[in-house]
Amino acid sequence: MTVHRTNLPTISAAGLGKRYGDRWVLRDVDLDVAAGTVLGLLGPNGAGKTTTVRILTTLLRPDEGSARVAGYDVATEDARVRARIGLAGQAATVDELLSGRANLELVGTLYKLGRRAARARADELLERFSLSDAADRLVRTYSGGMRRRLDLAASLVATAPVLFLDEPTTGLDPRSRGELWDVLRELVAGGTTLLLTTQYLEEADRLADRIAVIDAGRVIARGTPAELKARVGGERVVVTLRSEDQLAAAAGALAPLAAEPPHSDPGALEVTAPVTNGTTLLGVVRALDEADVAAADVGLRSATLDDAFLTLTGHATDDLKEAA
Amino acid sequence: MTALADPTTVSLATRFRWAVGDCLALTRRNLTHVRHVPEKLIDVTLQPLMFVLLFAYVFGGAIHVSGGSYHEYLMGGIVVQTLAFAVMGTAVGLADDIRNGVIDRFRSLPMARSAVLAGRALADTLSNLIALAVLVIAGLIVGWRIDDGAGSAIAGFALVLLFAYAMTWAGILLGLLVRTPDAAQGFVFVVIFPLTFVANTFVSTPDLPSGLRQVAEWNPISAVVAAVRDLFGNPSGLPADAAWPLQHAVPVAIGWCLVILAVSVPLAVRRYRVATAR
Numbered sequence: 001m002t003v004h005r006t007n008l009p010t011i012s013a014a015g016l017g018k019r020y021g022d023r024w025v026l027r028d029v030d031l032d033v034a035a036g037t038v039l040g041l042l043g044p045n046g047a048g049k050t051t052t053v054r055i056l057t058t059l060l061r062p063d064e065g066s067a068r069v070a071g072y073d074v075a076t077e078d079a080r081v082r083a084r085i086g087l088a089g090q091a092a093t094v095d096e097l098l099s100g101r102a103n104l105e106l107v108g109t110l111y112k113l114g115r116r117a118a119r120a121r122a123d124e125l126l127e128r129f130s131l132s133d134a135a136d137r138l139v140r141t142y143s144g145g146m147r148r149r150l151d152l153a154a155s156l157v158a159t160a161p162v163l164f165l166d167e168p169t170t171g172l173d174p175r176s177r178g179e180l181w182d183v184l185r186e187l188v189a190g191g192t193t194l195l196l197t198t199q200y201l202e203e204a205d206r207l208a209d210r211i212a213v214i215d216a217g218r219v220i221a222r223g224t225p226a227e228l229k230a231r232v233g234g235e236r237v238v239v240t241l242r243s244e245d246q247l248a249a250a251a252g253a254l255a256p257l258a259a260e261p262p263h264s265d266p267g268a269l270e271v272t273a274p275v276t277n278g279t280t281l282l283g284v285v286r287a288l289d290e291a292d293v294a295a296a297d298v299g300l301r302s303a304t305l306d307d308a309f310l311t312l313t314g315h316a317t318d319d320l321k322e323a324a
Numbered sequence: 325m326t327a328l329a330d331p332t333t334v335s336l337a338t339r340f341r342w343a344v345g346d347c348l349a350l351t352r353r354n355l356t357h358v359r360h361v362p363e364k365l366i367d368v369t370l371q372p373l374m375f376v377l378l379f380a381y382v383f384g385g386a387i388h389v390s391g392g393s394y395h396e397y398l399m400g401g402i403v404v405q406t407l408a409f410a411v412m413g414t415a416v417g418l419a420d421d422i423r424n425g426v427i428d429r430f431r432s433l434p435m436a437r438s439a440v441l442a443g444r445a446l447a448d449t450l451s452n453l454i455a456l457a458v459l460v461i462a463g464l465i466v467g468w469r470i471d472d473g474a475g476s477a478i479a480g481f482a483l484v485l486l487f488a489y490a491m492t493w494a495g496i497l498l499g500l501l502v503r504t505p506d507a508a509q510g511f512v513f514v515v516i517f518p519l520t521f522v523a524n525t526f527v528s529t530p531d532l533p534s535g536l537r538q539v540a541e542w543n544p545i546s547a548v549v550a551a552v553r554d555l556f557g558n559p560s561g562l563p564a565d566a567a568w569p570l571q572h573a574v575p576v577a578i579g580w581c582l583v584i585l586a587v588s589v590p591l592a593v594r595r596y597r598v599a600t601a602r
Binding site: 083110158 | 328329330331332342345346349353356357360361424425426428429430431432433434435600601
C-alpha cells in the first residue's frame with residue numbers, strides 16, 4: 001500500500017463539508033495538491049478557507065467527506081498527519097508570556113528535535129524573519145507584524161513536508177511580505193508541499209501553481225493562475241464619469257475593447273471592464289471621445305479579488321459578506 | 325522528506341518518554357509565565373498572608389478553640405483555603421490559553437494531547453506549593469508548629485500535596501467549562517468562598533448554630549482541614565460528638581481528594597476535546 005502513496009497527491013480532499021447547526025460553512029469541497037507544489041485557496045472573509053485548513057490540519061472534524069494529507073487520513077490517522085505538517089493559523093498563535101526565542105524552542109521541543117537542535121533552529125529562524133534583536137523580549141511587547149512573523153517561523157521549525165499557511169501575509173508590511181514569499185519559494189523548491197489561503201489575487205498569482213477559488217463554502221473555480229487570469233482578465237480599464245446619464249454611452253464605447261461586458265457602477269460613476277490583450281489607454285480614450293463621453297478619469301489597473309468574484313459569480317464580495 | 329515525531333512508528337517506551345517530555349515542556353512553559361508575571365501568584369501568596377494576620381491578631385482574640393493555641397489551629401485552615409482558592413488561577417490560565425489560540429498551535433503539533441492539561445496541572449501544583457512555602461514561613465513566625473514528629477509531618481505535607489493536585493484538576497475543569505476569567509472569578513466567589521468559610525477553617529464547629537454545624541461537619545473542606553491539623557499535631561478543636569467524617573478525617577480527606585480527581589480528570593479531558601475542536 002505504501003508503494004502507491006508516492007503517486008497520490010500530498011493533500012487530497014473529497015466532498016468535505018462542515019456545518020454549525022443547520023448552516024453549512026463548507027460543502028462539497030474537493031482539493032488535490034501534488035507533492036512539491038503550491039495550492040492557493042483564494043476567497044473573501046467567511047468563505048470557508050480557515051475551516052478547510054482546520055480540517056486538513058486535524059484541528060476540526062468534517063461532518064462530510066474525507067481528506068488525506070501526506071498519505072494519511074486526517075480523521076482516523078490524525079497523529080500521523082500531525083507528524084508531517086506545519087501550520088500557521090490565521091490568528092497569531094504564539095505565547096504572549098514567553099520570549100520569541102522561547103516560543104520557537106518550545107515548538108522545537110514538542111517536535112522532538114532535541115534541546116540543542118531546537119535552540120539552533122530557533123536562532124536560525126529568528127535571523128531569517130528579522131527578529132533576532134527582539135528574540136529575548138516577551139511576545140506581549142511585539143507589534144502585530146512581528147507576532148505574525150514569529151507565528152510563521154513557528155510553523156517552519158520542523159521543516160515539515162506539508163505546510164499550511166492561513167493568510168500568511170495579512171498584517172505584514174510589503175517588505176516582510178516579499179521576504180516571506182522568498183522563504184516560501186525556497187521551501188517549495190526543496191520539495192515542501194504548500195497550501196496557503198489568501199484574499200489577494202496577486203499573492204496567489206505569485207506563489208501558487210494552482211488556485212482554487214472558494215466562495216460561501218464551495219469551490220467555484222480552479223485552475224492555474226494563467227487559466228484563472230484568462231477567465232477573469234488580467235487588467236481592468238476604469239472610466240470615471242462626471243454624470244450618471246453617460247454610463248450607458250461609456251459602456252457602449254468600451255464594449256468592443258473589452259473581454260467581457262463592461263460593469264457599470266452608478267454610485268461611483270464608474271464603468272469597469274476587463275481589457276483584451278493589445279488594448280492601450282490611448283485606444284480607450286479615443287473610443288470614449290468618438291462616443292462623446294466626457295470622462296473625469298481613465299485608468300488601467302490589475303485585477304483584484306473583487307474583479308475575480310464579479311466575473312466568476314456575478315456578484316461582488318461585499319454582497320457575499322452581507323448575505324452570510 | 326522524513327516524518328517528525330510520528331508516534332505510530334516508535335516503541336511504546338519511546339511514546340511514553342515523548343509524552344512525559346511534552347508534559348514537562350508545557351510545565352516549564354507555564355512556570356516561565358509565573359516568572360515573567362509574578363502577579364499571578366498574588367492570589368495564593370499575599371491574600372493568605374493577609375488572612376493569617378487578620379485571623380491571628382484581629383479576630384483570633386474572639387475565637388477560642390479547645391485544647392491549644394488558636395494560631396496553631398488557624399494554619400491548617402488557611403493552607404486548605406488557599407489551595408481551594410487556587411482553582412481560580414488555574415481556570416483563568418487555561419481559559420486564556422484557549423481564547424488566544426495557543427492551544428491550536430499545540431494541537432497541530434505531533435505531541436501528546438494530554439500534555440496540555442497534565443502540564444498545566446503539574447505547573448500549577450508546583451507554583452501553589454511555592455506559595456505555600458511562603459505561608460508556612462509566615463505561620464512559623466506567628467507561632468504555628470508541627471507538634472507530631474517527622475513521619476506524621478511528612479504525611480501531612482503529602483496530604484496537602486494531594487489536595488493541591490486535586491484542586492488544580494478542579495480548576496482545569498472549571499476553566500474549560502466557563503471559558504472566561506470573569507466567570508471563573510464569579511464561581512470562586514459564589515461556591516468556593518462559602519465552602520471554605522462554612523467549615524472548621526477558622527472556627528470550631530460547635531460554635532456554629534445547629535443546621536450550619538451539620539453542614540460544616542460534612543463539608544469536604546472540613547475533613548481535609550481536620551486531617552491536616554491531625555497530621556501536624558495541631559489542636560483539632562473537635563467536639564466529642566463531631567460528625568463521622570471529622571472523626572475519621574485522614575482517610576475521609578484522602579477519599580475526597582481521590583473523588584475530586586476521579587470526577588475532574590475524565591470530565592476535563594472530555595471537555596477539552598469538545599471545547600478545542602470548534
